[in-house]
Amino acid sequence: MPAAISVTGLVKRYGDHAVVDGLDLEVQQGEVFAFLGKNGAGKTTTTEILEGYRTRDGGDVSVLGEDPATAGASWRAKLGIVLQESRPLGALTVNETLRLFAAYFPNPHTVDEVIQLVGLEEQANQRAGRLSGGQVRRLDVGIALIGRPELVFLDEPTTGFDPEARRQFWDVISGLRDLGTTVFLTTHYMDEAQVLADRVAVLRDGKIAALGTPAELQALRGDVEIRFALPHGVELAALPALSTQPRLTGGEVRVETTAPTADLAVLCSWAEARGLELPALTVERPTLEDVFLAISGETT
Amino acid sequence: MNMLVEQVRADLLAFSRRPETLFFTVFLPVIFLVLFEAIFGGQSVTLAGGDVIAQSYLQVPAFMVMGVISASFVALSITVVNRRETGIFKRVRGTPAPAWLLIAGQVVTSLVIALLMVIVMLALGSFAYGVRVDVGHLPWLVAGVLIGAIAFSCLGMMLAALTPSTEAAPPLANVVVLPLYFISGVFVPIESLPTWLGNIASWLPVAPFVKVATWAYVPATTTPWRALGLLIAWGMLGLIIASWRFRWTPRRS
Numbered sequence: 410m411p412a413a414i415s416v417t418g419l420v421k422r423y424g425d426h427a428v429v430d431g432l433d434l435e436v437q438q439g440e441v442f443a444f445l446g447k448n449g450a451g452k453t454t455t456t457e458i459l460e461g462y463r464t465r466d467g468g469d470v471s472v473l474g475e476d477p478a479t480a481g482a483s484w485r486a487k488l489g490i491v492l493q494e495s496r497p498l499g500a501l502t503v504n505e506t507l508r509l510f511a512a513y514f515p516n517p518h519t520v521d522e523v524i525q526l527v528g529l530e531e532q533a534n535q536r537a538g539r540l541s542g543g544q545v546r547r548l549d550v551g552i553a554l555i556g557r558p559e560l561v562f563l564d565e566p567t568t569g570f571d572p573e574a575r576r577q578f579w580d581v582i583s584g585l586r587d588l589g590t591t592v593f594l595t596t597h598y599m600d601e602a603q604v605l606a607d608r609v610a611v612l613r614d615g616k617i618a619a620l621g622t623p624a625e626l627q628a629l630r631g632d633v634e635i636r637f638a639l640p641h642g643v644e645l646a647a648l649p650a651l652s653t654q655p656r657l658t659g660g661e662v663r664v665e666t667t668a669p670t671a672d673l674a675v676l677c678s679w680a681e682a683r684g685l686e687l688p689a690l691t692v693e694r695p696t697l698e699d700v701f702l703a704i705s706g707e708t709t
Numbered sequence: 710m711n712m713l714v715e716q717v718r719a720d721l722l723a724f725s726r727r728p729e730t731l732f733f734t735v736f737l738p739v740i741f742l743v744l745f746e747a748i749f750g751g752q753s754v755t756l757a758g759g760d761v762i763a764q765s766y767l768q769v770p771a772f773m774v775m776g777v778i779s780a781s782f783v784a785l786s787i788t789v790v791n792r793r794e795t796g797i798f799k800r801v802r803g804t805p806a807p808a809w810l811l812i813a814g815q816v817v818t819s820l821v822i823a824l825l826m827v828i829v830m831l832a833l834g835s836f837a838y839g840v841r842v843d844v845g846h847l848p849w850l851v852a853g854v855l856i857g858a859i860a861f862s863c864l865g866m867m868l869a870a871l872t873p874s875t876e877a878a879p880p881l882a883n884v885v886v887l888p889l890y891f892i893s894g895v896f897v898p899i900e901s902l903p904t905w906l907g908n909i910a911s912w913l914p915v916a917p918f919v920k921v922a923t924w925a926y927v928p929a930t931t932t933p934w935r936a937l938g939l940l941i942a943w944g945m946l947g948l949i950i951a952s953w954r955f956r957w958t959p960r961r962s
Contacts, residue, residue, distance in 0.1 A: 490803040498797060536726075
């Protein structure tokens with residue numbers, strides 16, 4: 410099965426600055442692919458090149474077997490696009506909006522099917538201008554789905570959502586996976602990628618800095634963090650020697666270690682010998698969030 | 710074809726649900742006509758040829774033109790800028806819908822509203838103020854209004870292409886159009902203007918349009934070929950500048 414998206418050596422410059430700088434990427438059909446990176450890493454630029462909105466300065470791009478720079482209406486009929494910033498016409502109802510977009514496509518879903526898919530049954534006759542932020546975004550996804558797309562682009566679809574709205578939105582995306590639709594999801598929420606994505610790519614300075622399943626990415630950082638509050642009357646210097654130097658932040662001791670078992674044994678026997686308790690002792694693997702922050706160059 | 714029908718249907722629905730555009734486009738010219746008739750309705754004017762006619766014969770076509778310009782120029786440019794800046798155009802450009810559909814949707818919508826304005830003004834003129842169009846001139850009126858509406862749609866597209874933001878769209882459209890109404894025989898009979906001002910106005914797009922519409926009501930004068938030609942020329946200029954500067958995506962990105 411050919412890849413849904415295949416990119417090699419993609420370059421996009423604005424002036425002298427390369428926003429996308431030799432990016433390679435392959436997305437398989439039926440995959441939910443999350444594209445992560447902090448603001449300004451080149452996410453939206455890359456996405457809009459794949460969608461055919463922007464031109465590129467170098468590299469090869471194939472989306473559903475065609476070059477987005479030259480592909481025509483029949484190619485667009487196979488895509489669904491949710492832009493980062495767009496509002497549907499506020500004066501039209503959910504029904505009317507979907508009916509209009511259905512007219513653009515050769516073989517659309519019925520309006521009712523899509524309304525059900527995005528869970529807007531109760532709002533079907535409400536004007537888009539009176540929907541909540543989360544409902545507007547679901548209508549946006551509905552618009553993207555009306556043409557029975559093989560590939561859906563979602564550019565930061567849940568920015569500004571409350572937790573409840575995000576969870577509902579995730580259900581919609583999971584529904585897409587069940588339909589066999591390929592999803593290219595841009596986000597800066599780690600938990601979103603972790604819940605939804607088959608694979609995750611982290612973008613940094615216009616290149617892919619890390620790529621893999623959420624579990625693989627998480628395993629990239631082998632270290633574990635031991636945390637506890639400094640017991641009363643004990644100085645940091647009084648702690649026993651560990652495999653790495655502990656850090657003290659706001660009364661909390663943090664030990665980032667690749668030998669957690671040995672370090673814990675030393676710490677615990679040291680504390681026990683002095684009759685001390687280590688308050689709030691926790692041992693944690695880094696979350697995908699921590700991994701992302703480390704890879705994308707953000708500091709904690 | 711089905712696509713165009715759906716597009717125009719949606720655009721008309723959206724138009725009819727925006728109270729502010731509905732007021733400025735449809736009701737304002739009607740209110741102006743009613744007021745002007747109440748104030749000046751009894752007066753008569755002497756035409757260049759020496760004929761004396763009731764002023765209503767000039768006022769009804771003048772405010773008909775205002776209605777058509779409101780629909781095709783003012784409302785169209787505001788709507789187009791709004792659709793561009795909110796990303797609606799960009800969104801549709803990501804579907805298989807062809808680019809011409811969006812333009813055609815807007816232009817056909819404004820033509821439908823313009824036609825509605827013509828009907829309202831024809832009826833109001835005829836039943837309220839006793840100002841009738843000679844039946845033989847009706848086709849001329851329809852053709853003239855159609856040409857004018859298309860020309861002003863092109864100019865509306867041009868203005869939209871030159872307007873930087875949603876906020877700037879309504880004031881810009883009105884700044885262009887209001888002074889033109891004053892010097893082109895809509896608010897003030899063109900005969901009472903200083904000659905130099907009348908001369909300038911006669912080359913700008915509103916005065917020829919008023920002339921074409923008035924001709925259907927006051928057929929004594931010669932056929933306004935020059936005015937029709939000027940309208941078409943302005944429309945083509947608008948089209949050229951619009952297609953040169955037009956963009957589908959928001960300005961800020």
